[in-house]
Amino acid sequence: MPTSYDVLIIGSGQAGNPLATAMADAGRRVALVEENHLGGSCINYGCSPTKSLLAAAERAHQMRTAADYGIRSREPEIDFRAVIARKDALVQHSRDGIHSNLTREHSGITVLRGHAAFTGKHTMRITLAEGDEVEIEAPLIFLNTGTRAAVPELTGLDTVPYLTTTGLLDLQELPEHLLILGGGYIGLEFGQMFRRFGSRVTIVESGMHLLEREDDDVCAAMQAMLEAEGIGFVLGAEARRVSENAAGQLTMSAHTPTGERRLHGSHLLVATGRTPNSDRLDLSKAGIKTDEKGYIEVNGSLQTNVRGVYALGDVHGGPQFTHLSYDDYRVVRDAILHGKRRSAKQRPLPYTVFTEPQLGRIGLSEDQAREQNIPYRVATMPVRTIGRARETGRTTGFWKVLVDQQDRILGAAIFCAEGGELMTMFQLIMLGKLTYPQLQNMIIAHPTWAEGINNVFTKLRKPA
CATH class of the missing domain: 3.50.50.60 (FAD/NAD(P)-binding domain)
Structure with missing residues (x-):
């Protein structure tokens, strides 16, 4: 029984x-x-x-x-x-x-x-x-x-010692050249991590942009930051074959908008989803x-x-x-x-990409607002204008905030040092239904990253 x-x-x-x-x-x-x-x-x-x-x-x-x-x-x-x-x-x-x-x-x-x-x-x-x-x-x-x-259908993949994120975490030796198949947030985090440890890193992505949920300007800023650290990108790439030679070197063949590419590496991380x-x-x-x-x-x-x-x-x-x-x-x-019922289908989706600087996201992106025909205005601000950024030397990135017709926050993308923490402040602002003029007039301790909340709306504009 x-x-x-x-x-x-x-x-x-x-x-x-x-x-x-x-x-x-x-x-x-x-x-x-x-x-x-x-x-x-x-x-x-x-x-x-x-x-x-x-x-x-x-x-x-x-x-x-x-x-x-x-x-x-x-x-x-x-x-x-x-x-x-x-x-x-x-x-x-x-x-x-x-x-x-x-x-x-x-x-x-x-x-x-x-x-x-x-x-x-x-x-x-x-x-x-x-x-x-x-x-x-x-x-x-x-x-x-x-x-x-998820393991993609890729000719030769079953014959080479590829890694998933689980296996990569248990490596005992640093890869000389890490090929990463997939340009989502997992691929980007691991890419920057191993580049900073000293590996050469090449990220191969099927789309023309990284991070499919993000606006093009956010993706471009993320890519530029990682390229400045020495990470290579092959975008719009259809991986077709992978092989290993007698010396253990891996070769990936990919069709790209500029023709066929042959990429060589010591290790391959498959980060194409779950x-x-x-x-x-x-x-x-x-x-x-x-x-x-x-x-x-x-x-x-x-x-x-x-x-x-x-x-x-x-x-x-x-x-x-x-x-x-x-x-x-x-x-x-x-x-x-x-006895309290709440739908799991209707809830905010905050998340952070833990590159450095981080990308914190809450609410709607511009693409999503356009798709849903929601009127909005957008404010963008380079991180370098924040005093805290200049003082710490962490000036890479920008803030992007969407505002609705009632002057309330629709969404924010904070590509900035401590971007996840700053994004959470915007989540609280959205929960409290504060308007952007209220934020402009808040007294915020100086010098903090949060002071950007006073200033980001100075160039609020309608979308082009």
Whole structure:
């Protein structure tokens, strides 16, 4: 007979973990199943490890550019194994904290290590890591299984030692020349990181612009900044073949607007998107629907078409960010435990590209405003006009803010040092429905990055 629980959660990610503790604290008996490491993508191969590596790369860059500030310096010596070891220690610390939280700090949670697959609408067979099987039934099932790297159909790819972001994080040697297939935010973050560590880097992107969600001027500024650091770009490139010679050198052939290109490198990172981890759940046995890409279909309450079964986080598609996964947890927690309903389809989408400088984004871009026929005015301001930027020498980038007919903020793209933090200020401004004249007249401490809020609107104009 199946073992019964009140709640069954598949996947220990940024939605599954807090949901487990909230349900247990509410008196529900919870089983949480994780096939790999506790913590999901953010802890293990996403936010935490990549940002720790980016921090190390930024230190190297600061040493390399110290002479600009009148400080004698020399080329930093990168102990790449030590860099990776620091990252590993931080990740393990987070894993240990999650394990303690789930198993010792909250009663009522059973953590099972293994693979889960449906056997019916509310029953799942768990194949445990040690080989045993157990069948569990629960009236509430939450799928938080995330995504994995999508591997493109590229001739020869299966014959060469290519890397995904997961494998790249565990390298013990610094690549001599890193080829990156994909010019999204993952490719750009890794590209700048490894360039600052000392690798040659070439980014190959199928589109004519980087960062598909962004306006052309934002993409151009990002590309110019990275090119100034020595990163090469091949845009509008259709990768056709990859091979490896006897010496271990990789060659990628790509068709570009200027003709065929042959790109050579020591390592290849495939960063062309993600695919959902839904294909091994036997969803058909429960009758759960997916879209054509395998993402689980949900409504605004994150319910699947099967009553009592929910999908949380990246596995249900849409923008894939940790903070949205965590908000998925809040949506279902409030609906089930507190009777408060809020749609996950209607919420702000703040995000940050953690290059240096960062790109923080909230609300509408110009392209999106035009597509939706929303009247707007736009204000742009070079970062170099901010006193804090000149004093710190961090003058790369610009601010771009859209304003509606009621003088309220529609959206902002802040390509600037601390761009993510500054973007969050605009998110708060939008939540509070403040008008731009109110912002111009705010008293803001000097000298701070935030002073740009006083000044960005001085050249507010209608779009060309």
